[in-house]
Amino acid sequence: MTVRADDVAQCYVDNDWLCGQYLSDYRPELTDATVQHLWITVVSVLVGLAVAIPLALLARRNPTVESLVVGGTTIIYTIPSLALFSLLLPFTGLSATTVIIGLALYSLTILVRNVLAGLRSVPPDVVESARGVGYSDARLLTRVELPLALPVIMAGLRVATVSTVALVTVGSIVSYGGLGNLLLSGFNRNFKAQILAASVLCVLLAIAFDLLLVALQRALTPWTRHAG
Amino acid sequence: MLGDAFGYLFDGSNWSGPNGIGAFAVQQLLLTVTAMVLAVALGLPLALYLGHRRRGGFLAVNVSNIGRAVPVFAVLLMLSLGPVGSAELGPYGRAGLATLIALVLFALPPLITNAYVGITEVDRDIVEAARGVGMSGRQVFTRVELPLAMPVVMTGVRIALVQVWATATIAALVAGPGLGRIITRGFANQATYEVVAGAILVALGALVLEGLAVVAERYADPMRRATNRPTAGRRTPSRNTTVGAPG
Numbered sequence: 001m002t003v004r005a006d007d008v009a010q011c012y013v014d015n016d017w018l019c020g021q022y023l024s025d026y027r028p029e030l031t032d033a034t035v036q037h038l039w040i041t042v043v044s045v046l047v048g049l050a051v052a053i054p055l056a057l058l059a060r061r062n063p064t065v066e067s068l069v070v071g072g073t074t075i076i077y078t079i080p081s082l083a084l085f086s087l088l089l090p091f092t093g094l095s096a097t098t099v100i101i102g103l104a105l106y107s108l109t110i111l112v113r114n115v116l117a118g119l120r121s122v123p124p125d126v127v128e129s130a131r132g133v134g135y136s137d138a139r140l141l142t143r144v145e146l147p148l149a150l151p152v153i154m155a156g157l158r159v160a161t162v163s164t165v166a167l168v169t170v171g172s173i174v175s176y177g178g179l180g181n182l183l184l185s186g187f188n189r190n191f192k193a194q195i196l197a198a199s200v201l202c203v204l205l206a207i208a209f210d211l212l213l214v215a216l217q218r219a220l221t222p223w224t225r226h227a228g
Numbered sequence: 229m230l231g232d233a234f235g236y237l238f239d240g241s242n243w244s245g246p247n248g249i250g251a252f253a254v255q256q257l258l259l260t261v262t263a264m265v266l267a268v269a270l271g272l273p274l275a276l277y278l279g280h281r282r283r284g285g286f287l288a289v290n291v292s293n294i295g296r297a298v299p300v301f302a303v304l305l306m307l308s309l310g311p312v313g314s315a316e317l318g319p320y321g322r323a324g325l326a327t328l329i330a331l332v333l334f335a336l337p338p339l340i341t342n343a344y345v346g347i348t349e350v351d352r353d354i355v356e357a358a359r360g361v362g363m364s365g366r367q368v369f370t371r372v373e374l375p376l377a378m379p380v381v382m383t384g385v386r387i388a389l390v391q392v393w394a395t396a397t398i399a400a401l402v403a404g405p406g407l408g409r410i411i412t413r414g415f416a417n418q419a420t421y422e423v424v425a426g427a428i429l430v431a432l433g434a435l436v437l438e439g440l441a442v443v444a445e446r447y448a449d450p451m452r453r454a455t456n457r458p459t460a461g462r463r464t465p466s467r468n469t470t471v472g473a474p475g
Contacts, residue, residue: 017310078438079431080394080475082401086411086427090229090420106474159296163474166299170398173415180301187305187402195309199302206297 011193019193026194029182034201037178040171041164041209044100048107048160055108056115057141066116073109081106081170089174099171106167107160114156118149151224154217158210165206179205232421233428249410249429255321256406256433259396262320263331264389270332271339272381279347279377280369288344295337300395300475304330304402314402321405327396334395334475335388342384346377375450382448386441393437394475397430407433 011019023030059066076084084102092098122145130144146153169180177184179198186194218225236242243250278284307326308314317324350373358372374381400408410426413419446452 074438075435077474078390078434080397080434082394082397082408082411083427083430083434086414086423087431089423089427109474162293163296166297167474169299169301170401172301173401173412180299183299183301183305184401187309190309192309195302195305199299199306202299202302203297210293210297 015190015192017192017196022193022197026197030197030201033179033182033198034205036176036181037165037168037202037205040096040099040103040168040176040178041161041205044103044164044168045107045157045161047100047104048111049157051104052108052111052115055112056119059112060116060119069112073105073112076105077109081167082173085171085173094174094176096171096176098174099168099176103164103167103171107164110156110160110163111153114152115149118152118156119145121152122148147221150221151217154213154220158213161209161213162206165202165209169202229421229424233424236421236425237428247409247413249407252405252407252409253429253433255319256393256396256408258319259324259327259331259399259406260389260392260437263328263335263392263396264385266328267332267335267339267388267392268385271336272343275340275343276347276369276374276381279344280365280373282348285344285348288340292337292341295334300330300334300398301401303333304395304399304404308402308404314404323399323402323404326402327399327404327406330399331392331395335392338384338387338391340384342387343377343381346380346384347373349380350376378451379445379449382441382445386438386445389437389441390434391475393430393434398475 009019009021011021055069059069079087081102084105085098088098088101092101126144126148127140130140135144168178169183171177172180172184175181179202182194182198186192186198237249242248245251275288278288304323304326307329308323312326312329314323314326316322317328320328354376355368355372358368363371396406397408397411399406400412403409403412407426407430410429411423414422414424414426
């Protein structure tokens with residue numbers, strides 16, 4: 001099958017960075033990559049959060065646990081993502097799990113600190129009053145401490161989510177990089193329109209997540225609205 | 229698997245030659261040092277000055293958020309396919325210039341934000357007192373603000389250093405220079421032991437750099453000998469602005 005030159009959009013021929021035709025021709029690829037990017041981000045951050053909260057609760061009463069947790073996560077955070085994914089390769093292979101475990105570990109580092117800092121920012125008198133009126137430990141945590149710690153926890157969640165969105169792209173080394181897969185294949189085919197489109201989508205995704213989390217925080221902590 | 233990886237690392241023949249571990253390690257160190265020198269020379273004076281004058285805070289603090297949101301990988305690709313190109317650059321190897329620019333770009337946010345925040349979070353009363361005893365603007369900066377801000381500024385340098393090392397590793401995905409090439413070569417050869425060996429080297433390198441930076445941070449703190457109240461005049465810096473992004 002031959003394609004006549006005038007059937008092909010000029011921006012493909014010139015290999016332009018900006019190519020409107022690319023966006024419509026490659027809509028399915030762009031959608032699939034964005035969906036993969038989204039779920040890898042969400043699952044990674046949620047797994048990180050699910051591990052961070054119990055770790056922070058253990059660490060806040062026990063200085064030894066705290067230094068272990070903080071020290072250990074600092075070491076993980078120092079390891080570059082390409083190396084971290086590669087170190088997981090023998091265990092989890094070329095799978096989304098490799099990327100998710102790596103990114104969850106990075107999120108965990110930020111989240112465990114912010115959960116700790118958030119819990120410690122709760123005024124002691126508030127905790128005392130709650131105990132005074134007969135709150136159990138569990139109720140104290142869920143009704144008083146966690147809600148008051150929420151602004152600091154949410155700040156950590158924003159940082160973790162935005163950096164996770166950017167880091168998912170490196171997952172393309174194991175073929176689970178969301179928009180990063182398009183970046184890598186765009187590079188291998190010297191296809192500039194694809195690289196620009198995937199990069200812009202990636203940044204837009206980070207901004208969208210950030211705005212969403214700000215809105216969520218406002219909805220969850222109505223009492224902080226006046227303070228801005 | 230781990231045994232095979234260490235076997236690879238301890239085999240001297242893998243270290244020599246133009247595509248050996250040694251050459252890539254030298255390349256990556258050279259890239260890291262050059263990028264750090266450039267970033268510190270470009271970013272620190274500007275951020276410290278802005279902090280001293282208390283101007284441009286919005287930009288200085290938000291540059292970190294931007295740095296976090298933009299994927300390193302995307303910037304590397306756009307630079308090497310764009311006008312910068314991926315030509316060989318002396319000892320920096322293929323796509324050397326594109327890699328260097330990307331490294332500097334990603335080193336700047338933590339440097340700028342921490343230097344700015346460090347200076348502006350010095351206790352205002354102390355700065356006022358220094359002015360009150362007749363210190364000039366320059367003296368206030370060099371004798372009061374900078375010494376008190378030093379730990380926060382140095383934390384920024386440490387975060388930037390680790391970020392640069394990580395970014396240099398990702399350069400290998402663009403067939404660029406550095407130790408990441410051992411990882412990508414392992415993937416291409418379907419040799420997991422080579423991937424793991426490269427990852428061990430990169431991770432160890434990052435940890436050693438971090439360790440050295442922590443030591444340097446202690447030495448650079450002019451108040452490390454103060455025994456009474458070593459944190460007098462220092463406030464705990466805002467948590468958000470001192471967190472780096474993993475690379």
